[in-house]
Amino acid sequence: MEAETIQLTPVSTSSQLPDFATTLKQHQQTLRRNVALDILQVNVGKLCNLACHHCHVDAGPKRTEIMSWATMQHLLRLLDATEPSPHTVDITGGAPELNPYFRDFVSACRERGIHVIDRCNLTVLFEDNQQDTAQFLAQNNVEIVASLPCYSLENVDKQRGIGTFDKSIRALQQLNALGYGQPDSGLVLNLVYNPLGAHLPPAQQQLEADYKQQLQQNFDIVFNHLLTITNMPIKRFAHQLDNDNALESYMQLLLDNFNPGAAENIMCRNLVSIGWDGAIYDCDFNQMLEIPLNDNKRNISELSSLQQLCETPIATDLHCYGCTAGSGSSCSGALA
Numbered sequence: 001m002e003a004e005t006i007q008l009t010p011v012s013t014s015s016q017l018p019d020f021a022t023t024l025k026q027h028q029q030t031l032r033r034n035v036a037l038d039i040l041q042v043n044v045g046k047l048c049n050l051a052c053h054h055c056h057v058d059a060g061p062k063r064t065e066i067m068s069w070a071t072m073q074h075l076l077r078l079l080d081a082t083e084p085s086p087h088t089v090d091i092t093g094g095a096p097e098l099n100p101y102f103r104d105f106v107s108a109c110r111e112r113g114i115h116v117i118d119r120c121n122l123t124v125l126f127e128d129n130q131q132d133t134a135q136f137l138a139q140n141n142v143e144i145v146a147s148l149p150c151y152s153l154e155n156v157d158k159q160r161g162i163g164t165f166d167k168s169i170r171a172l173q174q175l176n177a178l179g180y181g182q183p184d185s186g187l188v189l190n191l192v193y194n195p196l197g198a199h200l201p202p203a204q205q206q207l208e209a210d211y212k213q214q215l216q217q218n219f220d221i222v223f224n225h226l227l228t229i230t231n232m233p234i235k236r237f238a239h240q241l242d243n244d245n246a247l248e249s250y251m252q253l254l255l256d257n258f259n260p261g262a263a264e265n266i267m268c269r270n271l272v273s274i275g276w277d278g279a280i281y282d283c284d285f286n287q288m289l290e291i292p293l294n295d296n297k298r299n300i301s302e303l304s305s306l307q308q309l310c311e312t313p314i315a316t317d318l319h320c321y322g323c324t325a326g327s328g329s330s331c332s333g334a335l336a
Helices: 020-026 069-081 102-111 133-139 151-162 163-179 202-219 235-243 246-254 284-289 318-324
Strands: 006-007 039-043 089-093 115-120 143-147 191-192 225-228 271-274 315-316
Touching: 020 318, 039 069, 039 284, 089 102, 102 115, 102 133, 102 271, 115 246, 143 163, 151 163, 163 191, 163 202, 191 202, 202 225, 235 246, 246 318, 271 284, 284 318
Parallel strands: 006 315, 039 089, 039 271, 089 115, 115 143, 143 191, 191 225
Antiparallel strands: none
């Protein structure tokens, strides 16, 4: 079944950029979800102990949106009812660990043999009642994808707040002591880089080598892989660009660097994103822009199986150029 690409309201910019669907057609590409879902991405809430400048979720300490246990249980029932079931549940936030049902949800997924990813900001491991979170993650063989936008104190604290870098380094050392990132441990620790400003990430492979050298040399830290992610022109970063009169030029940068090879592998083809309230979206970025699924089923309460979401149309907008610029960008890093 060939599903058409759907265009919706564009990013707020006065530029005359072609819509994303038009660019895909120019490269003889269509965008549709695969016949099976590989990844179920779940945002368990917008509560976070940080309020980073680049955060596309607008997460922070004052946010009150939290996924309920009832919603998590419904997701588990859908996983049980789906064949083949997604092999990975990718848990995001906010700081996912601050959801009071985070551990119950992780444990339930692992009991089903599902691989779990925790998108951790590292500093949360030092919050109240989180002192044993690292041990819990290790015991459940949870993959950690940890934010570390640079290997220098100045750049990290500028983007994420004073003191963030030191806490992040301590957290990484704690995770290493538990086996994370160590050869043959089976405990995967990946780091995430995103640029400090309005430019594309450098080549992922070379930057990973630089990270590994600097962190090993200066802090005796090891990790598995570095994931480079483009700053998406939405929410806080879009407001910053707008204030700097740089939104138009950044959007043009993304368009000028459109990569058909990256477009072939964008993450919306093999995952769906679930909001804290059970709403269904094509990806995490569409979720934050509240661009609904272009289907008659908009909430998990309307589903009997996740298979119902396969081969459905994917809603696009101008921010999709962020996923296809240069080497491409996804929650799993570069695409091409």
